[in-house]
Amino acid sequence: MNATTIFCIAITLAAYLGVRRLYLRFRHPLLNVVALGAALIITALVVLRIPYSEYVPAKNIMTALLGPATVGLAVPLYRHRSLLLRSAPAILGSVALGAFLAMLTAGAIAKLGGMPQDVVASILPKGVTIPFAVEIAAIYKGIPALTAAFVVATGTLGSLLGGWLLTLARVRDPMARGLALGTVSHGQGTATALMEGEQQGAMAGLAMILAGIFTAGFAPLAVWMLGLG
Secondary structure, eight states: OHHHHHHHHHHHHHHHHHHHHHHHHHTTTTTTTHHHHHHHHHHHHTTTTHHHHHHHHHHHHHHHTTHHHHHHHHHHHHHHHHHHHHHHHHHHHHHHHHHHHHHHHHHHHHTTTOHHHHHHHHHHTTTHHHHHHHHHHTTTTTTHHHHHHHHHHHHHHHHHHHHHHHTTTTTTOOOHHHHHHHHHHHHHHHHHHHOOOOOHHHHHHHHHHHHHHHHHHHHHHHHHHHHHO
16 A cells, blocks of 8 residues: 555545534535535545546545445444334335335436436436446346446435435434435435434435345336336
């Protein structure tokens, strides 16, 4: 690991910690860790004239830690296991409905907008994580790269506006907020939920996993209803 890689990791951590601290203090939706943090990192790389190719090794190291971080979501789930058991039917039903409607509405809007069939298929699984989404899109002749872009955009918008919209709608229950953020904006929504509280983060992590499963299961029905088969 060379000095540039270490420096890139350092500025990434500094951007994350700085924006996170601002968000926890002011709770403003524009103080988003992903969007604002990325903007700060890009600005630093441009100002310091560090090409992206030199940032890639640092990115790869940090990306490798996503696996352990995802497994770490099991800790708050375990702590709230009694709540999960009591509310299992409501959790399963709400995430299943949310995942299906997220697919159907996105596909319907794209189709009504005159988008080609491969674009419509690409946008269907936008609410789940990239590994789920690209495989689902490929099955129905979508474009994996385009699906990945839709997933990132969905996660960013969800993390930016999700909490604010839930507050606007007077949704205050921690479980409901976490399930909503995890269902429609996957990992980025889960990160936002974790900053709200441990219970919100636990529910968002669970919803993120369930949404991937339900999206894969309901995809054939959504494709049939949209006439993509």
